[in-house]
Structure formats: C-alpha cells, structure tokens
Amino acid sequence: MHKTLMLLAAFSLTIGAATAQSTVKKAKVKTEAAKPKHAPKTPEQQADHFAQHLTQKLALSADQTQQVRQLSLAYH
Template identity: 70%
Template sequence: MHKILILLAAITVSSSAAWAQAPVKKANSKIESAKPAHAPKTPEQQADHFTKGLTQKLSLSADQAQRVRQLRLAYEQEQQAVKAKYGTDHKNPAQRQELKAVKQRFDTQLKQVFSAEQATKYARLREEKRQKHAKGQEKLKAKS
C-alpha cells in the first residue's frame, strides 16, 4: 500500500512540475513566422511600392508611373501630417474626416492619370480589395 501511495505522490509531483513550466509559444500562422520585425516604410518607399504594383497591374506608361508616384508621395505626406496633428487619438471624428478628404482628393487625381480602361480595372481591383478586407473583418468578429 505504501508503494502505491509513494508512486502516486511521485506522479503528482512530477506532473505538476511539468505543468508549471512556461509553454513555448508557437507561431499561429505562416504570416507571423515569415515576417521579421521591421521599421515602418517611409512615404517614399510607400509611394514606390504602390507605383510598382499599379504599373504591373495596369500596364502604366513611364509618364503615368511617374505621375502616380508623385501623387502617392503627396498623399502619404498629407496623411502623415494629419496623423501627426491629432497624435494617438485614432478615433477622433475630425481626423477621420480629414483623412477621408485626403483620400478622396487622391483618388480623384489618380483617376485623371488613367485611361478609361485602366480606370475601370483600377476600380475593379479596389472593389476586390474591399471585399477581401470585409471577409477578413468578418472572420475576426467570428473569432471574438
């Protein structure tokens, strides 16, 4: 009987010691494990990235690409200025309104650079991106 009690006590002690150790955190997804920590992109880098993507997707000419880059750079700089003006208050209605106006102005100017066919394709790409974003938001809400 003593042997059984000693054996149970030993199992209890060893199992509780195992549970007390901190678990090793695993990456939840490919995204977390694949992306290294990095500094935020500068407005110039963001403009270059945006221009490169649109040049490939819409077959922009060199002149169009240059104009798109200039517009995007101005947009990124305006956006930064508005965010700096309001600081960390991301839910401020005035900030949202200003950012929305900056975005609308950018979209209007951008559409003037495109041909009719490119504008149609750009609108379709934007809509696909919105739908993809909406699906992601729905998944997040479902998890909560």
C-alpha cells in the same frame, strides 16, 4: 462467445466516446517573437512601392507611373 462480442462492442463504444471528448484544439498564442520585425517604410518608399504595384497591374507607361508616384507621395 456472445458475452465476448457484447464486451468488445461495449469497449469499442466506450473508447470512441472517450476519444471524442478528449480532443481539444490548442489555441495558437501569438508572441512578439513570432511577428516579423520590419522597419517602417518612408513615404518615398511607400510611394515607389505603390507606383510599381500599379504599373505591373495596369501596365502603365513611364509617365503614368511617375504621376502615380507623385500622387501617392502627396497622399503619404
């Protein structure tokens, strides 16, 4: 009985050590197919998007939104 318990304990420790060493994380490889393909936005689209974003975030008036759009358009 004593030998069986010792053998079982040794086996358990060996299995635990072997499993700990065999765990290897696989690196994620990014491929071109995984990337979303978006067409580049025009400066007008970028200005509109930025103006709408700030309008929602800051609760801008229509006049302020137009001013932000013009400034953004000049930037882009």
